[in-house]
Amino acid sequence: MEKxxxxxxxxxxxAGVLVCVGAILAxxxxxxxxxxxxxxxxxxxxxxAMLVGCLGYLALLAERGDR
Numbered sequence: 395m396e397k398x399x400x401x402x403x404x405x406x407x408x409a410g411v412l413v414c415v416g417a418i419l420a421x422x423x424x425x426x427x428x429x430x431x432x433x434x435x436x437x438x439x440x441x442x443a444m445l446v447g448c449l450g451y452l453a454l455l456a457e458r459g460d461r
Contacts, residue, residue: 410440414437
């Protein structure tokens with residue numbers, strides 16, 4: 395379970411960072427839509443993915459306890 399939480403946190407955090415960077419780069423180029431989605435929606439999705447990553451790491455720390 396610890397490995398699952400750790401990898402979930404890593405992958406979700408990485409995906410969130412990549413989506414946020416993509417949304418920021420798209421907006422800097424003057425685009426308001428990417429792949430049928432608004433750039434703001436992609437930014438919010440990236441932030442949500444980073445939050446999932448943080449919660450995965452938090453659950454991992456809570457599961458480890460006093461070890």
